[in-house]
Amino acid sequence: MDYSYFSGLIQNVALLLVFSFLYATRWIDSTHSKKLWPNIFAGFIVGGIGILLMFTPWTYQPGHYFDLRTILLAISGLYLGAIPTIIAIIITVAYRMFLGGDNVFLGVCLVLISGLTGIAWRKLQQRRGGKNNILSLYVLGVIVHVFMLLLPIIFPREGSDTLVKFMAIPILTIYPVITVLLGHLMNAQLENWRNRKAKERLYESEQRFTKMMLDINMIFINIDINSKIIFCNEYLLSITGYTEEELIGKNSVDIFVPVDEKENTEKGLRELFEKNRDLHHFESKILTKDNRELYVSWYNSVITDDYGKIKGIASLGENITEKKATLENLKETKEKAEESNRLKSVFLQNVSHEIRTPINAIMGAISLLKESSVGKEMREKYYEVLRLSGNRLLSTVNDLIDISQVETQQIKVNKSDFNLSEVLTNHVNVATPIAGKKNNKIICTSKYLHTNTILHTDKNMLNGIIINLMSNANKFTTDGIIEMGSFDEHGNIVFYIKDNGIGIPENRLDVIFDRFVQADSSLSRPHEGSGLGLSIAKAYAEMLGGNIWVESEEGKGSTFFFSIPKDEVKHTIPNEGKVENKIAPLPNHKILIAEDDKLNYLILKKIVENMGITNILHAQNGVEAVEMVKNDPEISLVLMDIKMPEMSGEEATQKIRIFNSTIPIIAQTAFAMPADRNKFIEIGCSDYIPKPIDKDDLTKLLHKHLNSTQ
Incomplete structure (x- = not known):
């Protein structure tokens, strides 16, 4: 070839x-x-x-x-x-x-x-x-x-x-x-x-996927049909505290699933592996190495072989612990806000009732007093209605002012030394006739009732706490005993007010000190009051460095406790032979009343006349008051209303002080915040009395300043 x-x-x-x-x-x-x-x-x-x-x-x-x-x-x-x-x-x-x-x-x-x-x-x-x-x-x-x-x-x-x-x-x-x-x-x-x-792309894809799963801030875990871990990423290790050696080859249920959920988890995995039940997405808890619980939102994918047989599960999990806590907090906040709105509505209805009821009684009594057919006995009853309704209305207004001062932090602690025995005695004496109207008996078992103990704290706040607790006890007790006592504990004096009244339901014990809350918040409750007394008492106790709490059993009575620090308590010898000064008449004085409201002027004039002072002048605004003081050197004292037309009492006081620095000027005003007194003293007033004016308080002030000028 x-x-x-x-x-x-x-x-x-x-x-x-x-x-x-x-x-x-x-x-x-x-x-x-x-x-x-x-x-x-x-x-x-x-x-x-x-x-x-x-x-x-x-x-x-x-x-x-x-x-x-x-x-x-x-x-x-x-x-x-x-x-x-x-x-x-x-x-x-x-x-x-x-x-x-x-x-x-x-x-x-x-x-x-x-x-x-x-x-x-x-x-x-x-x-x-x-x-x-x-x-x-x-x-x-x-x-x-x-x-x-x-x-x-x-x-x-x-x-x-x-x-x-x-x-x-x-x-x-x-x-x-x-x-x-x-x-x-x-x-x-x-x-x-x-x-x-294709292999290169697959390899690159696997590498990218593996790197992503390793670096992603989500849990990635593979388990086989025996629930053993065959792969997990760094994020799972970081949030659970385990190492890779502690997890790979171990049973995931035994490691991560809380005891109370293991049975359901194992059952779910069996159903998945045997019946291919859909478990694409669900939420569950997992345990960390230090036994903390984390909430995880799982996204699952079944892994199968070439014949479609399930080999395991690939799971991607989002750590929703913080998100779940935030949602729970939001839910709780929402529920609290809704409850707060409901309580505020009830509170406003209650306050409206507490204001309208005495006003209605006052207007009704005045209307009946105008009738000529009213006899002396009925007239006295109407006067008593006016007095009681006025006191009830004033109590509501005072509560609203007090809680407003607390919430806006306008009230400050003003400590002073005072005799604790005198305070306790005074509360017993004041509360006894009030309690007697409901056939209640007041007793005081405190050891400080009969000691000469000088307490250094805010007297007004202490009085406010006791008054509110005593009033609360009397309100919910009939034909019972109200005990005021105390004991020493951990450097504090713990006072308590105990009654055997209707008690407080257990489910209301945690909220009765909250604002706008009462033990019975229904409109049909039988007891009057704004529902602010206990929250005011709590605020005062905390401002004094103490605390307040309650023990109660429904149907058997309640005991309210409050503590104040005892480290500033000292004992002194009482003043022997102390005699109360009687308030004598004050003739031979000329008083100027600067008041633009005619009714208020008539009330002030009557109080002054009852003291034996008949020479009374009237200025209807600040301009007239300044001119009268300037032109009449015989005026002994000025009762100066702060809010008046043409010229306010503040401006009038400042102008008077320019040419007369000694005449007593008493500010009388409806501005009743704690800072108001200091403000009026700073502009030149000698003293201050809030409206509505108490007859006895005004009488004492007039004696104080007119006696000093004689």
Whole structure:
């Protein structure tokens, strides 16, 4: 056998194999990218291979040479695309023209046709979405080489018919087959490249996913069908306090699930693994290493093998502990706000009732007193109604003012030394006749009742606490005993007010000291009052450095306790022979009453007249008051209303002090805040009395200042 016949063919095939190898290792990436230089480089290499093919032709018969450049350029156009193939065509055409010969034109046309046909076939396949299968490759090979046979016919020369007959068999048999084989090899290379790229993308995706799961601020955990942990991320370790060695391979239920939830969790996992029950999303608690509970919102995905059998679960969890606590706090705050609004509504209804009721009694009594048929006995009863209703109205207003002062922090602790025994005695004496109206008995068992103990604290606040607690006890007790006592404990004096009244329901014990709250907050309650007394007492006790609490049993009575520090208590010898000064009449004085309200003026005038003072002047505004004091040096004292038309009492006092620095000026006003007294003293007033004016308090003030001027 003449092996030289096949040597050129083998060499050409080898070069085509080199082409396919270069395609697999160098050009696949570049031909699937938009980069220009790799494609240009590929075109030069393909052109070089085309030159080598022509340099080592296949000797079909002596004098007749063939090469496989048509297959090279067609496959290049199909797999590499336009840019590399056009560059290869240019290089191959240039070399063919360099070789010269009788068939240069045919050779150039053959190169152009095969390369451009490959490019066109690529575009057609891409448009159709088809693959380069064996049939498609064979058709491409036939088309290219049919053109190869037609060229001598289209451009005839001497011997063209003989050439076509001579070329037809190898061109139409061997060339399409080699085209198919080379295309099939290129397909295999392309498929391998695609598989490799898919693996690379999968690996990169797995790496990104793994890194994301490791770094994400969410829990990521995988467990197998035995609930054993096979993977967990750093975030789970950080929030639970475990290490990876302590978790991997361990039962997740035993480690993370609280005891009271283990049975349900294990049951749910069994149902999931056995019945594929949907557990895509749920919330649960997990335990940390130090036994803290965390709330987690889980998103689960079942892991299966190639046969669909469940192998485990991949779970992504959000730590919602803080979010849940916030929601619970918001819920609790909302409920408290709703309850507060309800209580405020009840409180406003209560206050409205407490204001309207005495006003109604006052207006009714006044209306009845105007009737001429009213006898002396009934008139006295109406007067008592006016007095009691006025006191009740004043008590409500005072409570509102006190709680307002507490809430706005306008009230300040003003400590002084006073005899504790006198305070306790006074409360017993004042409370006894009030309690007697309900057939209650007041007793005091405190050891300080009979000692000469000097207490250093705010006397007014202490009185306020006791008054509110005594009033509260008397309000809810009938035919009973109210005991006021004390004992020493941990450096404090603990006072208590004990009654055997109706008691307080257990579910109201925690709220009765709150503002706007009463033990019975219904509109049908039988007891009057604003419901502020206990909250005022609590505020005062805390401001004095103590505390207040209650013990009660419904139907059996209550005991209210409050403590104040004892570290500033001292004992002194009582003043012997102390005699109360009687308030004597004050004749021979001239009083100026500066008051724009006529009714208030008449009341003040009557109080002053009852002291034996008949020389009384009246100024209806500040301007008149200033002029009267300036023009009448015999005026002994001025009762100065603060709020008046034309000129206020403040301005009038300041103007009077310019020319008279000694005359006593007593501010009488409805401004009753703690800071008001200091304010009026600073502008020049000698003293201060709030409205509504107490007759006894005013009498004492007049004696104090008029006696000092005699």
